[in-house]
Amino acid sequence: MRQSAPAMTEDYPTGAWELPDELRMLRETVARFMVDEVRPLEDSLPHDSAGAPAEILGPLQDKARSIGLWALQTPRAFGGAGLGVLGQVLVAEEAAKCRMGAYFPALGAFGGNPPSVMFQAGPEQFERYARPIIDGRMGRAFTAISEPSGGSDPARAIRCRAELRGDHYIVNGTKMWTTHAGTADWGVVYVRTGEQGKRGGITCLIVEANAPGLTKKPIGVLTSYSPYELHFDNVSIPVSNRIGAEGEGFSLADDFLVKARILYGAGPIGIAQMALGLAIDWAKQRETFGAKLADRQAIQWKIANSEIELRAARLLIYQAAWKADLGQDVRVDASICKVYSTETAFRVVDRCVQILGGLGLAKEMPLERWFRDLRVKLLGEGASEIQRMVIARQLLR
Ligand SMILES: Cc1cc2nc3c(=O)[nH]c(=O)nc-3n(C[C@H](O)[C@H](O)[C@H](O)COP(=O)(O)OP(=O)(O)OC[C@H]3O[C@@H](n4cnc5c(N)ncnc54)[C@H](O)[C@@H]3O)c2cc1C
Structure with missing residues (x-):
C-alpha cells in the first residue's frame, strides 16, 4: 500500500494559474488607487452615502482617467478601454474594496458604462444617449426589466405594454x-409588444427620465440607496428610440448578460476579503475569558472556512472569465460563479460580523453596510434559485 502522498515536482504547473503581467499590473494600479485616492475621500463621507457628490467625484474621475482607468467595460470600438472579461473581473474585485463598494465601486471614479444593450443600438442612438456616459458628462443610465408581476421570469411576466401609433x-x-432611476437622465425599458403570457414579444426602448407621463417613486429597501418604481401613463416614445427590431429585446444583449453574471460576483469577493481582514485583526486583539479570540478554535475555523471559500469563489470567477475571453460557451460557468460568489461573500461577511460581536453591526464599521448591500446580490441579476435552475437544466438535459 502506498505510504506517502506523491511529491509535488518542479514540473507541477502552478505557473498556469499566474495572471499575465499586464493584468497583474492593472490589478496593482487599481489597488493602489483605492488606497491612495478612494478610501481617504470616502472617510469624509457619511456611512450611508449613495455615491460621492460632484465636487468630490469630478476630480477623482480626472485622476482615474489620467492613468487610463476609464470606461473599462466599454469595447474599444465604442471609445472605451475594452478590457477583456478577466481584466474586468480583476478591476471589479479591487474597486469594490471600499465601504460603498457593492454599488459604487471606487465611488464611480472609473466612469460609467452604458447598459450593454446600447452596444447594439444604432449610431445615432449611441451618440445621443451612450456617448455622454462614456465621455463622463453623465453618470449611469437605468435598466428597467422587473415589474410588480415578477422579476425572475420577465419574458412571461412583463405587462408594461407599448402600442405602436x-x-x-x-x-x-x-x-x-429600477436602480439609478432617481439620478439618470435616461434608461432602457423592456416592454411587451407581443402577446401576454408567452415568451418573446419583448422590445427594448430608450426612455428619457423626464418624458411626460412618466412618474417615479423611491422604494425604501435595506440598502443605502433606493431603487424606484416607474409608472408609465400614456408615455409617448419615438420609434427611433427602439433598439433592434420589435420583439427582439431579450436576445439583443445575451452575450453581455452572461458575462455580467461572471462579473457580478467579483466585487462581493473583494468586499468579503476586506471583511475577513478586519475580522482577523479584531480576533488578534480581542480577549475574552483570558485569551485572544484568535486562540479559539471556533473563531479559527470561521476564519479558515472563509479563506477556503473565498479562494474557491475567486478561482471559479477567474476561470470562467478566462474561458469567456477565449470565446467559449460560459452560460453554466457564469451561473455557477454568480450563485457561489454572492452566497460565499454574504456568508463570509456574516461570519465576520459574528467575530466582531456588537461592533460588527455598528455604523462606525463598514461591515454592517456590506452585510446589507451583499444581501441584495442574492436576488439581483437572476436570483440564486434561478441560477441553480439554469445549471440543473443544463446537467439534466
Ligand atoms: C435593491 C434592488 C435593486 C434592483 N435593481 C433592479 C434594476 O435596476 N432593474 C430591474 O429590472 N430589476 C431590479 N431589481 C429586481 C430584481 O432583479 C428582482 O427582485 C429579482 O429578479 C427577483 O424578482 P422578484 O423580486 O419579482 O421575485 P420573484 O420573481 O417573484 O421570485 C421570488 C422568489 O422565488 C424564487 N423563484 C422564482 N422562480 C423560481 C423557480 N422556478 N424555482 C425556485 N425558485 C424560484 C426567486 O428566486 C425568489 O427568491 C432590483 C431589486 C432590488 C431588491
Whole structure:
C-alpha cells in the first residue's frame, strides 16, 4: 500500500494559474488607487452615502482617467478601454474594496458604462444617449426589466405594454426596483409588444427620465440607496428610440448578460476579503475569558472556512472569465460563479460580523453596510434559485 502522498515536482504547473503581467499590473494600479485616492475621500463621507457628490467625484474621475482607468467595460470600438472579461473581473474585485463598494465601486471614479444593450443600438442612438456616459458628462443610465408581476421570469411576466401609433409607441404600465432611476437622465425599458403570457414579444426602448407621463417613486429597501418604481401613463416614445427590431429585446444583449453574471460576483469577493481582514485583526486583539479570540478554535475555523471559500469563489470567477475571453460557451460557468460568489461573500461577511460581536453591526464599521448591500446580490441579476435552475437544466438535459 502506498505510504506517502506523491511529491509535488518542479514540473507541477502552478505557473498556469499566474495572471499575465499586464493584468497583474492593472490589478496593482487599481489597488493602489483605492488606497491612495478612494478610501481617504470616502472617510469624509457619511456611512450611508449613495455615491460621492460632484465636487468630490469630478476630480477623482480626472485622476482615474489620467492613468487610463476609464470606461473599462466599454469595447474599444465604442471609445472605451475594452478590457477583456478577466481584466474586468480583476478591476471589479479591487474597486469594490471600499465601504460603498457593492454599488459604487471606487465611488464611480472609473466612469460609467452604458447598459450593454446600447452596444447594439444604432449610431445615432449611441451618440445621443451612450456617448455622454462614456465621455463622463453623465453618470449611469437605468435598466428597467422587473415589474410588480415578477422579476425572475420577465419574458412571461412583463405587462408594461407599448402600442405602436404612427411613429411613436404609447407605453402604459409599471416597472419596479429600477436602480439609478432617481439620478439618470435616461434608461432602457423592456416592454411587451407581443402577446401576454408567452415568451418573446419583448422590445427594448430608450426612455428619457423626464418624458411626460412618466412618474417615479423611491422604494425604501435595506440598502443605502433606493431603487424606484416607474409608472408609465400614456408615455409617448419615438420609434427611433427602439433598439433592434420589435420583439427582439431579450436576445439583443445575451452575450453581455452572461458575462455580467461572471462579473457580478467579483466585487462581493473583494468586499468579503476586506471583511475577513478586519475580522482577523479584531480576533488578534480581542480577549475574552483570558485569551485572544484568535486562540479559539471556533473563531479559527470561521476564519479558515472563509479563506477556503473565498479562494474557491475567486478561482471559479477567474476561470470562467478566462474561458469567456477565449470565446467559449460560459452560460453554466457564469451561473455557477454568480450563485457561489454572492452566497460565499454574504456568508463570509456574516461570519465576520459574528467575530466582531456588537461592533460588527455598528455604523462606525463598514461591515454592517456590506452585510446589507451583499444581501441584495442574492436576488439581483437572476436570483440564486434561478441560477441553480439554469445549471440543473443544463446537467439534466
Ligand atoms: C435593491 C434592488 C435593486 C434592483 N435593481 C433592479 C434594476 O435596476 N432593474 C430591474 O429590472 N430589476 C431590479 N431589481 C429586481 C430584481 O432583479 C428582482 O427582485 C429579482 O429578479 C427577483 O424578482 P422578484 O423580486 O419579482 O421575485 P420573484 O420573481 O417573484 O421570485 C421570488 C422568489 O422565488 C424564487 N423563484 C422564482 N422562480 C423560481 C423557480 N422556478 N424555482 C425556485 N425558485 C424560484 C426567486 O428566486 C425568489 O427568491 C432590483 C431589486 C432590488 C431588491
